[in-house]
Amino acid sequence: MSKFTATILGTTAGMPTKQRGHTAIHISYNDGEETSLLFDCGENTQRQLMVAGLNMMKIDNIFITHWHGDHCLGLPGVVDTLGFEGRKKPLTVYAPESWRVDDCLSFDHSMADFKAVSRDVSYRGMRVRRTFKNKRFDIMTVPVKHSVPAVAYAIIEKDKSCIDLRKAISLGMPESGELYGQLKKKGRVRVGKKKITLKDITMTKKGKKVVYSGDTEICRNLRKLVHGADLLIQDCTYFDEERPEKHYKHASLPEVIDMVQKEGVKKTILTHISRKYQDSDKLKELIKDYPNIELAEDFMKVELQ
Numbered sequence: 001m002s003k004f005t006a007t008i009l010g011t012t013a014g015m016p017t018k019q020r021g022h023t024a025i026h027i028s029y030n031d032g033e034e035t036s037l038l039f040d041c042g043e044n045t046q047r048q049l050m051v052a053g054l055n056m057m058k059i060d061n062i063f064i065t066h067w068h069g070d071h072c073l074g075l076p077g078v079v080d081t082l083g084f085e086g087r088k089k090p091l092t093v094y095a096p097e098s099w100r101v102d103d104c105l106s107f108d109h110s111m112a113d114f115k116a117v118s119r120d121v122s123y124r125g126m127r128v129r130r131t132f133k134n135k136r137f138d139i140m141t142v143p144v145k146h147s148v149p150a151v152a153y154a155i156i157e158k159d160k161s162c163i164d165l166r167k168a169i170s171l172g173m174p175e176s177g178e179l180y181g182q183l184k185k186k187g188r189v190r191v192g193k194k195k196i197t198l199k200d201i202t203m204t205k206k207g208k209k210v211v212y213s214g215d216t217e218i219c220r221n222l223r224k225l226v227h228g229a230d231l232l233i234q235d236c237t238y239f240d241e242e243r244p245e246k247h248y249k250h251a252s253l254p255e256v257i258d259m260v261q262k263e264g265v266k267k268t269i270l271t272h273i274s275r276k277y278q279d280s281d282k283l284k285e286l287i288k289d290y291p292n293i294e295l296a297e298d299f300m301k302v303e304l305q
């Protein structure tokens, strides 16, 4: 059994408030082995990680959506602390305009004794590209529509083969027991007069998909990426029916609702909340009729099994 755990470390838009810190999302994937990923790294992320009880030494890969301060100003601090903690293994930072990683990390006389490697993420065109892969999941990226080059990320778990117990029982296999061990070892067993192969009772379990929008208007590329997602962490800067007069290319609640319903998203967490909304209860009231949509708060944890 595998599990994603997303910890939302900061939920404000632009400027912090007393309740909401700058954007950063820690996602752990655990299938027996645990992998820690960090998406965006706003100011104060290192302290938010500590308060949340997350070990930043376990993070090997950071994914930046765009270079606005509320998404990246925490990077030098994280790197400094990793240096103080004696980190030796490299840290990889994925980002559009990846040359900015080096600029950002050469900001101070850091004591860090490890390499920070930058990897470029394409922010042009319509293609969904694979940015990261291992044996257990891929991270896909698509350009989105913001006021500066920006991307959204999706973690897509690999499909898995597993025993289809219902089919096995219909073919005469018991509910459990050593026959399954034999089947896995030899590839086939005999049940009465019947020969059953592993292939006969194996099914493919579709991998889960977790998407983080970064900052963006709702656009075709984003719709493509969120289609069928199990969990979406979504920019919802505005909750008003109308866009504000001066629009900074973010999403609003009615648009998000429309997108997640049309694209079959199973669960949505609204984040990057404008500081003009100080009363979370009023915002929760606006989404009370949508059980699959929740309002993010700093340190909120969302699990997906």
Ligand SMILES: [Zn+2]
Binding pocket: 013, 014, 023, 068, 070, 071, 215, 272
């Ligand atoms: Zn932002």
